[in-house]
Each structure stands twice: as C-alpha cells, then as structure tokens.
Amino acid sequence: MPKKKTKVSSSKKFLTNFKKKLKKHQEIINKIVGLFLVIMALALLTFRLPSLKLTPSQTNLEKNPIVINSKLLESKSGDRIPVKVLIPNSDIDLPVTPSKIVNGYWELSETTASYGLGSGTPGTASNTVVFAHAREELFYNLKNVKVGDIVYVFTKDKWYRYKVNKITQVYPNQVEVIQPTKKETLTLYTCTGYNDEKRLIVTAVPVN
Numbered sequence: 001m002p003k004k005k006t007k008v009s010s011s012k013k014f015l016t017n018f019k020k021k022l023k024k025h026q027e028i029i030n031k032i033v034g035l036f037l038v039i040m041a042l043a044l045l046t047f048r049l050p051s052l053k054l055t056p057s058q059t060n061l062e063k064n065p066i067v068i069n070s071k072l073l074e075s076k077s078g079d080r081i082p083v084k085v086l087i088p089n090s091d092i093d094l095p096v097t098p099s100k101i102v103n104g105y106w107e108l109s110e111t112t113a114s115y116g117l118g119s120g121t122p123g124t125a126s127n128t129v130v131f132a133h134a135r136e137e138l139f140y141n142l143k144n145v146k147v148g149d150i151v152y153v154f155t156k157d158k159w160y161r162y163k164v165n166k167i168t169q170v171y172p173n174q175v176e177v178i179q180p181t182k183k184e185t186l187t188l189y190t191c192t193g194y195n196d197e198k199r200l201i202v203t204a205v206p207v208n
Contacts, residue, residue, distance in 0.1 A: 082122060083155060087149060097112045099117060106131070119178060119180075127178065142190050142200055
C-alpha cells in the first residue's frame with residue numbers, strides 16, 4: 001500500500017509541475033503574440049497614414065502668391081529681361097517669359113518660369129526675380145539647389161553667371177525677398193512646406 005501512495009503522489013506532483021510549466025509557456029506565447037499584434041497594428045497605421053506633402057501643388061502658388069507692391073519695384077524692360085534660366089547641378093533648364101502684375105500679383109505661367117516685370121534685370125544693381133510652379137518640368141528641383149551652385153541667366157543677347165549665396169523659406173506675405181536691392185541680385189522662388197504654405201527662396205550674386 002505505501003508504494004501505491006508514493007506512485008499516486010509522484011503522478012500528482014508531475015502533473016502539477018507540468019501544468020505550471022504549461023501555464024508559464026502559455027504566458028510567454030501570449031506575450032509574444034500580443035507583441036506581434038502591436039507591431040502589426042503600428043505597421044498598418046504607418047502604412048495608411050498620409051505622408052506630408054513636401055511637393056508644392058500645381059495651384060497653390062496661384063492661391064497664395066507673394067503680394068506685389070509695384071511702387072517698390074524698379075521699372076525695367078527691354079533686351080535685358082531673362083529669357084532662360086539654367087542650373088546645371090539641379091537639372092533645371094527652363095525658358096523664361098515675362099509676367100505682368102495683375103491685381104497686385106504677378107501672373108504665373110503654366111509652362112515656363114516667369115520673370116517678374118518691374119523687378120530688376122541681369123547686369124544691373126537690382127533684384128531680378130524669377131519664379132515657377134514646383135512641378136517636375138518646372139522648379140521642382142529648386143529644392144535640390146545648394147549654396148555655391150552656379151546659376152546661368154540668359155537674355156536675348158547675353159548670358160550672366162550667378163552663385164547661390166542664400167537659401168531660405170518665407171511666408172507669402174514676406175515681400176522683402178522681392179524688393180529692390182542696392183547690389184545685383186538674382187532671386188528664384190517656388191512653393192514649399194506642408195500644404196505649400198511657404199515659399200522656397202534661392203538668392204544668388206553675380207560671378208565674374
């Protein structure tokens with residue numbers, strides 16, 4: 001009889017230990033499964049969240065243009081107005097067409113870069129302003145321009161070379177970026193930022 005009790009006791013002890021181990025393993029498995037589900041949920045959320053729009057839309061520059069005060073701009077015209085802008089390091093090579101001031105804003109070309117009539121002209125102590133949509137075929141690559149890059153501006157009978165010396169972002173109401181300057185300056189701009197709320201401003205100075 002004592003032997004039978006020992007066997008029964010041993011069986012119960014084994015069963016108890018087995019259940020404890022099983023429970024422990026089950027807890028570990030549950031934790032692993034739970035962690036996996038959390039990771040999957042985060043992955044799905046990341047995949048579904050819309051990315052911030054870094055590329056300006058095709059129409060936002062028209063909706064929120066930089067307001068132009070024609071009284072602050074110089075009156076320049078003739079053969080010195082830009083007809084082409086070239087930035088080799090950023091693969092920008094665009095024709096430039098004149099842009100008139102209509103209701104306080106410069107008109108914006110859909111197919112070319114625009115030269116702000118009333119701003120300066122290349123080769124003079126003034127601020128020459130050229131701008132365009134941030135589309136791939138226009139000023140999309142302006143965001144890749146770096147300080148020190150060379151910019152070429154062509155007129156009807158001459159070309160001018162500039163070096164980028166400053167890159168900034170401003171809001172549309174910060175009109176000082178297009179005002180006349182005492183020294184020869186080239187200003188290029190397009191849309192940038194979340195929901196195209198800002199303007200990417202690239203300024204350059206002449207290089208001999």
